[in-house]
Amino acid sequence: MNIINFTPVTALTGGLLIGLSVILFFILNGRMIGVSGIASNFLIAKDKKIENLLFLVGLILGPLICTFLLDQEIKISISSSLSLLTAGGILVGFGTRLSSGCTSGHGISGISRFSLRSIIATITFMIVGILTVLITNIL
Amino acid sequence: MNKIVSLICGIIFGIGLVISEMINPAKVLGFLNIFDKWDPSLAFVMIGALIVSTPLFHLFKKKDKPIFSENFSISNNKEIDKRLIIGSILFGAGWGLIGLCPGPAISSLALLNISSVAFVFWMSIGFYIASKFKK
Numbered sequence: 001m002n003i004i005n006f007t008p009v010t011a012l013t014g015g016l017l018i019g020l021s022v023i024l025f026f027i028l029n030g031r032m033i034g035v036s037g038i039a040s041n042f043l044i045a046k047d048k049k050i051e052n053l054l055f056l057v058g059l060i061l062g063p064l065i066c067t068f069l070l071d072q073e074i075k076i077s078i079s080s081s082l083s084l085l086t087a088g089g090i091l092v093g094f095g096t097r098l099s100s101g102c103t104s105g106h107g108i109s110g111i112s113r114f115s116l117r118s119i120i121a122t123i124t125f126m127i128v129g130i131l132t133v134l135i136t137n138i139l
Numbered sequence: 140m141n142k143i144v145s146l147i148c149g150i151i152f153g154i155g156l157v158i159s160e161m162i163n164p165a166k167v168l169g170f171l172n173i174f175d176k177w178d179p180s181l182a183f184v185m186i187g188a189l190i191v192s193t194p195l196f197h198l199f200k201k202k203d204k205p206i207f208s209e210n211f212s213i214s215n216n217k218e219i220d221k222r223l224i225i226g227s228i229l230f231g232a233g234w235g236l237i238g239l240c241p242g243p244a245i246s247s248l249a250l251l252n253i254s255s256v257a258f259v260f261w262m263s264i265g266f267y268i269a270s271k272f273k274k
Contacts, residue, residue: 004176005169007160011180014159015187021152022188023195028144030205031212032196033152035242040266054142055149056245062153063162063249076163076247078254080237089244089258091233093265096241098272099226100216103240104152106227107185110214112192117216121223125231126171132235133171 022108025055032113034105035059036096095125140207153246159184162247164238171235226269 022033029051042052066072080088096102099121101110106125110118156162161184169178204210234240239247239258247255 001174002176003179005166005178005180007178007180008183011159011183012187014155014157014161015184015189016191017151017155017158017187018184019188019191021148021155022192023199024151025144025148026192026196026205026211027199028206028208029141029148030208030210032214033148035152035240035245036266039241039245039263040270043263043266044270051141051145054146055152058146058149058151059153059156059242059246060149060249061146062150062155063157063246065150066154066157072157074157074162074250076250076252076255077165078237078239078252078258080254082257084236085254085257086261088233088237088239089261090265090268091229091236092240092244092258093262093267094269095226095228095230095233095265097226097266097269099223099230100214102230102242103234104242108188108192111189112196113213115214115217117219117223120219121227124224124227125234128228128231129171129235130173132232133168134174136236137172137175 018104018108022104022112032105032109034101034109036093036102037100037105040093040097144207152242153249155184155188156243156246159187162243162250164243166238167234167240167243168238171238 025031025033038052038055042056063074067074101121106118106121160166170181244255244259244262248259
């Protein structure tokens with residue numbers, strides 16, 4: 001194992017902001033953020049439609065604010081084929097709703113609450129993610 | 140007021156994803172590539188988020204109610220069941236295939252990247268399929 005591309009300062013700073021967002025949402029609105037829950041409730045549930053929509057709009061505004069106000073260039077690279085994106089998208093959408101949480105819902109909100117369910121979910125999707133990358137590298 | 144809070148929290152979350160570079164799937168795959176060339180950054184993002192949210196959650200959960208709502212609404216589900224485990228396995232597989240999870244996927248729509256648009260479309264289909272599986 002070699003360590004590459006490690007950016008501890010920006011990772012920690014971005015993490016603090018994500019934690020701030022989670023705790024403000026809890027203290028002010030009384031809910032714990034889970035992006036998969038907010039997104040799927042926006043699409044499927046009738047309750048709190050506008051509140052959920054506005055959170056998602058904010059998520060999309062975040063990068064735009066960084067680009068225009070902070071003059072930060074955002075680089076992303078996705079090299080996956082369309083069929084892989086289809087499989088990955090369905091797995092992520094279906095899996096996060098079956099287990100009622102994703103990286104934010106279980107990984108941050110759930111672990112903050114010391115929820116055993118969320119700790120088990122986070123360990124599970126981390127291990128499977130690592131194994132998937134390992135297998136992809138071999139193939 | 141709830142709606143404004145929601146928008147602002149979304150923006151802060153989105154900026155956090157950009158600064159931490161978690162919006163970039165290559166960065167996430169670098170974290171999952173633990174046995175080869177490893178980028179530990181994602182662990183620091185989680186630590187950063189948890190050191191803010193954990194103590195403050197336990198401090199404020201004792202309050203009667205949130206500032207702009209009538210009551211706290213938090214999951215009281217404690218069941219470790221097949222749905223939790225199978226769901227997490229399927230999510231982990233999709234996450235490891237592409238490097239995108241729901242937050243960064245939606246945030247990256249801002250960049251008008253055709254791959255992330257396709258991913259979010261199929262993820263939404265996944266949400267619909269799962270909603271038919273509710274017990």
